[in-house]
Amino acid sequence: MTPAxxxxxxxxxxxxxxxxxxxxxxxxxxxxxxxxxxANGAGKSTTIGVLSTLVRKTSGSVQVxxxxxxxxxxxxxxxxxxxxxxxxxxxxxxxxxIVVTQGxxxxxxxxxxxxxxxxxLRQLGLWDKHDQQARNLSGGMKRRxxxxxALVHEPRLLLLDEPTAGVDIxxxxxxxxxxxxxxxxxxxxxxxxxxxxxxxxxxxxxxMIDAGVIVENTSMxxxxxxxxxxxxxxxxxxxxxxxxxxxxxxxxxKDPAILEVAxxxxxxxxxxxAKLQALNIQVKSMRNKSNRLExxxxxxxQKPEQVA
Amino acid sequence: MHSLPxxxxxxxxxxxxxxxVRRFLRIWVQTLVPPVITISLYFVIFGNLIxxxxxxxxxxxxxxxxxxxxxxxxxxxxxxANVVSSFFSQKYQRSIEELLVSPVxxxxxLAGFVIGGVSRGLxxxxxxxxxxxxxxxxxxxxxxxxxxxVLMSSIVFSLGGFINAIYANKxxxxxxxxxxxxxxxIYLGGVFYSVDLLPDFWRxxxxxxxxxxxxxxxxxxxxxxxxxxxxxxxxMLVLFTVTLFVFALFLLRxxxxxxx
Numbered sequence: 389m390t391p392a393x394x395x396x397x398x399x400x401x402x403x404x405x406x407x408x409x410x411x412x413x414x415x416x417x418x419x420x421x422x423x424x425x426x427a428n429g430a431g432k433s434t435t436i437g438v439l440s441t442l443v444r445k446t447s448g449s450v451q452v453x454x455x456x457x458x459x460x461x462x463x464x465x466x467x468x469x470x471x472x473x474x475x476x477x478x479x480x481x482x483x484x485x486i487v488v489t490q491g492x493x494x495x496x497x498x499x500x501x502x503x504x505x506x507x508x509l510r511q512l513g514l515w516d517k518h519d520q521q522a523r524n525l526s527g528g529m530k531r532r533x534x535x536x537x538a539l540v541h542e543p544r545l546l547l548l549d550e551p552t553a554g555v556d557i558x559x560x561x562x563x564x565x566x567x568x569x570x571x572x573x574x575x576x577x578x579x580x581x582x583x584x585x586x587x588x589x590x591x592x593x594x595x596m597i598d599a600g601v602i603v604e605n606t607s608m609x610x611x612x613x614x615x616x617x618x619x620x621x622x623x624x625x626x627x628x629x630x631x632x633x634x635x636x637x638x639x640x641x642k643d644p645a646i647l648e649v650a651x652x653x654x655x656x657x658x659x660x661x662a663k664l665q666a667l668n669i670q671v672k673s674m675r676n677k678s679n680r681l682e683x684x685x686x687x688x689x690q691k692p693e694q695v696a
Numbered sequence: 697m698h699s700l701p702x703x704x705x706x707x708x709x710x711x712x713x714x715x716x717v718r719r720f721l722r723i724w725v726q727t728l729v730p731p732v733i734t735i736s737l738y739f740v741i742f743g744n745l746i747x748x749x750x751x752x753x754x755x756x757x758x759x760x761x762x763x764x765x766x767x768x769x770x771x772x773x774x775x776x777a778n779v780v781s782s783f784f785s786q787k788y789q790r791s792i793e794e795l796l797v798s799p800v801x802x803x804x805x806l807a808g809f810v811i812g813g814v815s816r817g818l819x820x821x822x823x824x825x826x827x828x829x830x831x832x833x834x835x836x837x838x839x840x841x842x843x844x845x846v847l848m849s850s851i852v853f854s855l856g857g858f859i860n861a862i863y864a865n866k867x868x869x870x871x872x873x874x875x876x877x878x879x880x881x882i883y884l885g886g887v888f889y890s891v892d893l894l895p896d897f898w899r900x901x902x903x904x905x906x907x908x909x910x911x912x913x914x915x916x917x918x919x920x921x922x923x924x925x926x927x928x929x930x931x932m933l934v935l936f937t938v939t940l941f942v943f944a945l946f947l948l949r950x951x952x953x954x955x956x
Contacts, residue, residue: 402956403956437956440797441796441797441955442793442796442797442955442956443955443956444951444955444956461799462699462700462799462801463799465797465798465799466799468797470793470797472790472793474790476789476790476791476793476794477791477794478785478786478789478791479789480722485718489711489715489794490794490798492707492708492710492711492712492714493708493711493712493794493795493798493799493800494704494708494798494799495700495701495703495704495705495707495708495799496707497707537794
């Protein structure tokens with residue numbers, strides 16, 4: 389099957405000499421929900437910018453559904469919907485007008501553009517505000533308006549550049565559900581995000597980019613399998629004065645009643661409980677110390693050779 | 697290179713124009729009221745009070761002479777102002793990106809903004825013409841020439857506003873050109889006097905001023921009097937239009953100030 393996105397040896401050097409992309413290559417399959425992760429300035433937004441033509445590449449080739457963006461610019465743009473990192477609509481326009489106008493840019497007749505605008509504004513919980521100026525929306529609603537605007541022409545590929553930045557958790561989760569629904573309907577989605585939980589929850593495949601270079605490009609499952617260690621926090625029934633010594637495990641007392649245990653991928657949590665039981669230490673509850681992907685992200689960007 | 701179907705382009709064009717018209721109608725207190733007040737003051741002070749002491753100019757009363765120039769001045773300044781402020785604002789708040797990521801061809805974007813500017817110019821032109829009826833009777837020597845000149849002049853200045861907006865990086869940059877270039881061109885373009893009154897050197901200088909041709913061709917359309925051959929004036933207008941259109945398109949294609 390033709391990939392939704394095919395990027396080959398993409399370089400971008402800005403006018404000030406900053407090399408944002410240093411020869412990245414990437415394929416994203418049609419129908420995928422793909423995460424592009426990286427620290428600030430890693431090159432994520434530049435990649436999205438090149439795909440959406442807002443950034444001019446220095447060299448390399450970019451294809452969208454098998455069509456070269458340089459030679460088939462109009463056709464490839466018809467297939468793209470872009471949700472930018474920053475809110476970029478006219479705040480004095482009405483919510484409904486913003487979406488309908490975008491439909492007009494994609495050649496939708498007014499009647500159809502209005503129908504689509506209503507459909508997506510309803511789905512994103514913005515219909516109640518459709519007659520208000522966009523400046524009256526909350527930050528989270530503005531970001532959802534960006535998504536409605538990007539979907540009005542029903543693109544085959546949706547580019548989301550940090551779509552839930554600054555959005556509260558409740559709204560973020562409902563946005564995730566909406567995006568998963570869109571993706572199930574066949575729309576390919578490429579997502580950049582700072583919320584690693586977001587990528588882990590939504591995306592099937594992932595690329596990590598660091599200083600303009602892709603350091604990892606694989607499925608989410610196989611990436612998470614590369615985790616060597618996972619940290620657990622155990623809430624103890626009784627307080628301890630010092631961490632117990634468990635043979636083969638690293639333990640640290642984070643608090644008199646909270647014990648942190650590091651588990652290698654080949655170790656067994658039952659064994660930890662058995663050893664604690666032997667020392668007459670009762671565990672009340674247990675939780676992951678942090679997001680698993682976050683651990684991997686940090687380790688990949690700091691010491692790529694350890695997880696390769 | 698493939699192209700979009702014509703109906704797509706037409707829809708996109710209408711969308712841009714309607715968005716521009718909606719914008720200047722929404723802020724009518726800023727866009728429509730001030731020009732009306734300004735033109736009224738010009739009619740009262742230059743036409744009525746001072747004009748009555750000047751007598752005839754170019755074979756007609758000073759009031760009759762000055763009305764076409766004032767109407768044209770309103771049209772071109774408002775066409776320019778509409779495009780420069782709208783395009784720069786969209787660039788500044790980055791809402792122009794919604795257009796740039798879409799498949800709308802550059803020439804459609806340019807045409808949409810220009811016709812938006814022309815719409816405001818014509819709206820002001822109509823209002824100014826109605827205002828002039830309170831001070832002077834409306835005589836129409838050649839309506840075709842009059843309308844053509846209005847249209848072309850408005851297009852030229854809309855294109856000028858577009859180019860100014862592309863180069864502008866801050867709000868100061870969209871006021872510098874109107875203040876230091878446009879205003880002197882208007883005042884030296886024969887709006888308030890016949891260039892026959894000027895010394896030879898300044899009369900020659902006037903001939904590189906686009907407003908000189910616009911005002912005189914428009915005056916010819918209304919009064920039948922002009923300081924310059926009307927055919928030559930039209931040729932100059934076509935030259936200005938084509939040059940500015942090609943240059944604006946070149947800047948858009950390069951993504952000057954728009955794409956990184």
